[in-house]
Amino acid sequence: MPEWPLLRALRGGRGTRSFSLTARRLHYLPWGLAKMKSLEGLNLRDNRLCRLPPAMEALSRLKILNLGNNIFEEVPEQLICLRSLQKLHLFGNKITRISPSIFGGLQNLVLLNLNNNKLCCLPPEIHRLENLECLSLNNNQLQRIPRELCCLQKLRELHLSHNSLMALPEEIGHLTKLKILSLSRNQIEELPEGLCKMVGLRVLDLAGNNIQIFPAGVEELELVELYCEGNPLLQKHPVSAIQEEDILTLKEITARFIIAQLKSSLSLQRAVKQNTEAQNMLSQQRECAQCGCGFLNMWLECVQFVDVKQRMKTSRNLHLLPVKMLLCSYKCFNLHDDELFGIAVP
Structure with missing residues (x-):
């Protein structure tokens, strides 16, 4: 693959702040990239990258890094040194695990996009991303989310659609600044009461789960959008029943x-x-x-x-919420x- 774009950038001076090498079938990063120490934005999406060179650690001013649609199998450990990083895109890779140590160096991260990977779990150390505002994990294989994730006090968007979640931690109520919660196409059967404590929540997407009834207090949330089509919600069909006596232990x-x-x-x-x-x-x-x-x-x-x-705004034909x-x-x-x-x- 010719390296002319990089050579032109180097000849133009090392003060380049933004650089893109998208869709060039790269298997490795070209020489000289680490010399661009003023770089703040780097777009490497749509290549064949599976690892990053140690020299990447020199890009200490990097704020935006796009590694989407490559073939990484784990989050590159070199990222721990990119302490200025604010937005990290790793969508469309083959990532199955995240090393807990990664989070220790990404404390300025405000956006993390891991859509379309193969993650089965998240390490509890994710709570170290204390400035994170948007976390997107759509189309993975997550079966649960750690309760430590609920310590991310600045989180405003959480996208977990198309996973294998069966439940949410009660502590999710601690995410009081969360505005968008997307949980469509999972296997959730029951919602925690903590959901009703999310006073900032405005958009809740629960379509395509196994939910029959909502916890008490959900009607007090100031939701603007609620989607729950494809759930076996209870219907109002009165039937006669035998009333038992109140016998308490x-x-x-x-x-x-x-x-x-x-x-x-x-x-x-x-x-x-x-x-x-x-x-x-x-x-x-x-x-x-x-x-x-x-x-x-x-x-x-x-x-x-x-x-x-x-x-x-609700799902089509949804008028009465159980x-x-x-x-x-x-x-x-x-x-x-x-x-x-x-x-x-x-």
Whole structure:
């Protein structure tokens, strides 16, 4: 492959800030590239590169690097020295793993594009990318995401479509600045309650999963767009059912009494704080959607159909969103309004 573009750039002076060698069937980088120390943008997409030379470490001012559509099988370790890097494109490669050490040198990264690779997992050390604003991992083989990813406090876009995710960590609620969350075409069956704490979320794409019902509180999110076609969402089809008696265990009766007393008794609050086991148990308490009382392990799972069509852009034909509601007893169920339904067990 002729190196004339690089030679012309070198003759023109080493102050070149942007340089492109796209679609040139490169198997290795040409000589002299490392001498362009003023380089801030380098585009090497659509080649046949599988590794980077050690000399790449000299490009300390590089801010944008595009290595998309090459044949890398792992993220090049030379990137750890590119501490000025802000945007890194590695889409369309054959990457199966990421060395945890890479993240230690990319703390200025704001965009990471790893779409269309073969990643099965992400190392927990991804939390070191503390300035990351956009992470795109569409079309990989991810089965889970580490809870450490939820420490990325500046993250605004998270794209995880076309993977093999079955669940999300409860800690995802820590991503309060996230505006776009794309999870279409995965295998997610249940959404964590933490999702409802993502106060900045505006676009949520859940199309093509296995979701039947949404967690309580999702209707309070200020979503602008919601996509969930291709999910087996619960439908409003009333059926008759036999109502059982409320028979609570002694543990549940005791827990409910303690939960109620904690609201007014300072001495009881101090006692619970000194008992780790009791504190852990009571941390799992829920609240009745009807009476507001707390309970522990025994409840009625109901569904409320929330009209979302008027206030956000949604999937075609989606008008009523099934939202989970928990009630503490049949007594509260008999007090509910006409928009709350019990869930029939097939």
